[in-house]
Amino acid sequence: MTLLWATIEKRRKGKMDTFPGRTFRSVLHRGFCLAIVIGLLCTIPICAAQDKADQDKKPAPNPAPDVLVLSNGDTLHGKFVSETAGKVTFHSDPLGDISVSWDKIKEMHVNEKLAVLDKTVKLRGKKSQQQVPVGTLEVADQAVTVHPENAAPAAPIQVKDAQFIIDEATLNNEIYHQPDFFAGWSGPATFGATLVTATQNQYAVSGAIGLVRVVPTVSWLDPHDRTSMDFSGSFGKITQPGYVVPASGSTPATYVAATSTKTAIYHADAERDEYFAPRFFGLGQTAFDHNFGQDLDLQQIYGGGIGWTAIKTPKQEMDLKATMQYEKQEFITGAAGTNQNLVGSTFSAAYGLHMKLLTLTQSLSFIPAYNNSSAYSANETDTFAFPAYKNLSFSLGTMDSYLNDPPVSLPPTKKNSFQFTMGLTYAIKSKY
Structure with missing residues (x-):
């Protein structure tokens, strides 16, 4: 108990930067290992179902050519x-x-x-x-x-x-027939990281996964239904330990407290499409967003609407969608009453281009609110993937987010948030 109290006193007075055993590197290492374990546990059921479907699908050899x-x-x-x-x-x-x-x-x-x-x-x-x-x-x-x-x-x-x-x-x-829930999924999984250790310690991690399950799973048959799930996130932190400015003449020693700057952007969504014609479908969707830089704690969207596949060829596809929805915005700071309950829509376009040496994925959405005309937002994402080896590719991506109604806060909150990422992408392919 005495040792613990002495440690806390040293940290408060600036004589000690971190708790024993909880250095910047150890915290990052533990968090990274935990993320890997969680990712593996989530992908094991899907991969197992994919392998089983692939084994069941193997045809018997022909008796004659x-x-x-x-x-x-x-x-x-x-x-x-x-x-x-x-x-x-x-x-x-x-x-x-x-x-x-x-x-x-x-x-x-x-x-x-x-x-x-x-x-x-x-x-x-x-x-x-x-x-x-x-x-x-x-x-x-x-x-x-x-x-x-x-x-x-x-x-x-x-x-x-x-x-x-x-x-x-x-x-x-x-x-x-149709695949069970853990089979028939395809999509990219991307990861990137940055680590700097110097006078200032800095780290940033980013990742994304987008899975789509279309039934039937072959592109040459008209789709019956489509389920999609997406998650993307980036988290970064810059820390500078506290230090003491030595005394000089009549000026006493001054302790400068440790500083920390954080960035955090997360997005998750899910959608279910039911086709009533080869290129027209009804849809239900939900989306969740958090952006520390825009003072947005959580934005929730629940809605439904219709969609149209405007372009569908072996190399490219484009979907146009429109929904009616309930939206709730909760902010981190700001005056009381800044949180909002909104009724609005999402008008969006999703485009994909598949070439031998390049895969482009692009999405654009505009989200107006009908009971508060100033509470609108817009998002755009672009991803370029360049094949490297088998299912691995090198990817470049941008994410642009605009929120028109952040609350008044200090320091002032910018309405626009732009993010550029680079990473390694693994293509998950259905084996159903």
């Missing part, structure tokens, strides 16, 4: 891979994967059990199950015929009407 006869008479032996939008992908060991249009194919014989989805098949609901025969496949005279194992051959389908040809496992997984 598939045969592709081209219109010029060339014959290839190998494996049929897929057919989408009039392009057949066939794998041959000497040539690898090749894509051939239907007009260049004279015959094709596939021993694997496949299903042909033509324009008349409705892919929503289990009632479509009886409309899709499954069996070995033959192509001749620009028509596709499916031979079920214990039934008569199905009526030939003209190749121009064959939208997709898929294997039985994909048919069951994507049309008749």
Whole structure:
């Protein structure tokens, strides 16, 4: 007890910078280890479910190679891979994967059990199950015929009407079933950190994770529902230990107290989309924001609305959304009555561009309040990811946040907050 009291007295008088065993490095190390443990515990269920789905999906080896006869008479032996939008992908060991249009194919014989989805098949609901025969496949005279194992051959389908040809496992997984909660997730996870130890001690950590689960999980089928969850945050601190200015002449020694400057920005949101048309969906969402630099302790949003996929191609996609919502703002300082309960909307746009050497993700939102016209805010985020090795990439990002109504405080609070980050990104990919 005497030792503890002496330690506290030394710290108060400036003779001791930190408590024993609780140095700046040790605190940072413990916090970093705790964050890693929590992250691993959260990702284990998802990764385990992904691996199980991947193992269940492995097809049995074909008893004999598939045969592709081209219109010029060339014959290839190998494996049929897929057919989408009039392009057949066939794998041959000497040539690898090749894509051939239907007009260049004279015959094709596939021993694997496949299903042909033509324009008349409705892919929503289990009632479509009886409309899709499954069996070995033959192509001749620009028509596709499916031979079920214990039934008569199905009526030939003209190749121009064959939208997709898929294997039985994909048919069951994507049309008749859907992944459990811990499977089917994809998205990036980013981490960055800075550490400086000198006259001043400084550290900053930033991270983000964005997960999306779309059902069906393949992009060539119209989506039925989509669930997304995002979290991003950055925390930093600059500390300078207290010190004593030596006495000089008649001026006594002066103790200068330790100083500390903190930054903290956090954002989390979740959204559920239910599609009632291939490009239109209803949505429910919630979002939470904290920004120490803008004096914002917590902003909560709960709402619902509609969305439209304005652009959807293999390389890019853009969604436009509008909601009606309840919003609550709570501030750290300021006069009494600065906290607000608002009724408003969120008008947002989300854009993604996928190229070989670059992935761009951009989002923009404007949040007006109808019962207080001055209580509006806006946010923009941009992320550039450059592939480095396998699922790892180097990323650059910006986050711009504008809050029009921060309370009056000292020092004055700026309305705008801008953040630039660099980090390493790992791409989580669905294996369902």
